[in-house]
Amino acid sequence: MKVFISGGCKNGKSYYAQHLAKRQQNDKLYYIATMSSVDSEDDQRIARHQDEREGWGFETIEQAVNIEDILNVCDSTGSFLLDSVTALLANEMFKSDGSVDFDASSRIIDGINVLLEKVENIVIVSDYIYSDAMEYDELTEQYRKALAQIDRATVKMCDVVLEVAYSTVTLHRSTEDGRWESLSEGLR
Amino acid sequence: MKLVFGGAYQGKLEYAMEAYEVSETDIYRCSEDNTDFPQAAKIVYELDKWILALIKAGIDTDTAISDFMKNNTDTCIIANDISSGIVPYEPQLRQWREAVGRALAAIAKESDEVVRLFCGIPTRLV
Numbered sequence: 001m002k003v004f005i006s007g008g009c010k011n012g013k014s015y016y017a018q019h020l021a022k023r024q025q026n027d028k029l030y031y032i033a034t035m036s037s038v039d040s041e042d043d044q045r046i047a048r049h050q051d052e053r054e055g056w057g058f059e060t061i062e063q064a065v066n067i068e069d070i071l072n073v074c075d076s077t078g079s080f081l082l083d084s085v086t087a088l089l090a091n092e093m094f095k096s097d098g099s100v101d102f103d104a105s106s107r108i109i110d111g112i113n114v115l116l117e118k119v120e121n122i123v124i125v126s127d128y129i130y131s132d133a134m135e136y137d138e139l140t141e142q143y144r145k146a147l148a149q150i151d152r153a154t155v156k157m158c159d160v161v162l163e164v165a166y167s168t169v170t171l172h173r174s175t176e177d178g179r180w181e182s183l184s185e186g187l188r
Numbered sequence: 189m190k191l192v193f194g195g196a197y198q199g200k201l202e203y204a205m206e207a208y209e210v211s212e213t214d215i216y217r218c219s220e221d222n223t224d225f226p227q228a229a230k231i232v233y234e235l236d237k238w239i240l241a242l243i244k245a246g247i248d249t250d251t252a253i254s255d256f257m258k259n260n261t262d263t264c265i266i267a268n269d270i271s272s273g274i275v276p277y278e279p280q281l282r283q284w285r286e287a288v289g290r291a292l293a294a295i296a297k298e299s300d301e302v303v304r305l306f307c308g309i310p311t312r313l314v
Contacts, residue, residue: 004307006306006307007301008272016228044285051255054229066307103201126304128194129193129195129196129234130196130197130198130269130274131194131196131269131271131272132270132273132274133270133271133273133276133281133282133284133285133288134273134274134276134281135281144196144197145196145197148195148197148198149197149306151307152197152198152307152308153201155307155308155309156308161306163306170306170311171307172306172307173309
């Protein structure tokens with residue numbers, strides 16, 4: 001099943017997503033790590049996520065750009081966890097030489113399209129950053145808009161769409177055949 | 189009255205135009221620089237921006253919203269949900285955030301339909 005999860009930060013999205021990916025596992029279980037560290041703060045964040053995954057049986061694939069390239073090294077019948085679209089966009093949009101790529105979102109949408117055509121079991125995590133009362137600078141606003149474009153395009157290709165708020169889950173789209181109910185049974 | 193709300197870029201206008209069969213010419217677009225009362229239209233888009241204009245001009249928003257509602261009983265109102273971030277540092281943005289909250293609560297109470305958009309997916313709340 002293809003599952004899209006979004007919501008505010010530090011709300012338990014990743015943890016919930018890990019459980020779902022684990023439950024979808026038949027053979028291989030992949031964690032697609034998208035964050036590329038730029039400083040010690042990132043290192044700590046990554047280390048915390050790694051600790052949380054310890055013992056789950058995830059094989060970690062680091063893919064900061066060109067997300068569809070994971071198909072070159074992964075078995076497409078595996079169960080995937082892609083965490084997160086937010087980091088992927090930051091990597092594709094803001095280049096290390098300081099330049100900004102405003103076409104990043106359409107490229108990522110194409111990549112996710114390719115991926116979702118090949119892969120059956122995947123959980124994709126994004127961040128809901130659209131409901132605050134700030135007036136952002138132009139660049140940040142472009143980033144928010146680009147992430148929303150990717151979210152909405154990805155949602156169109158997913159079977160299940162979830163919003164997580166402080167560990168409570170709102171189901172925005174579900175399967176009609178009971179597959180979601182049996183996958184998520186008893187999971188909180 | 190109908191209320192369609194959600195975060196930025198979630199597909200609110202697209203949804204309302206299709207669900208209520210409204211064409212581009214029947215949409216009034218609010219601006220944060222225009223304090224004029226929104227003109228009669230089937231959709232009043234981004235009411236939160238009008239509220240920001242009122243606040244910048246020092247106009248009482250609760251009275252303005254109450255008058256607006258009296259004259260827009262058949263309108264579909266679209267607004268950005270700006271309630272779920274950090275309290276803004278700027279006093280005017282703090283006022284704005286609270287004024288929009290009060291306005292949308294009042295409008296939702298009077299609406300026969302309230303819809304929230306999440307990543308393009310509508311959920312009917314009322």
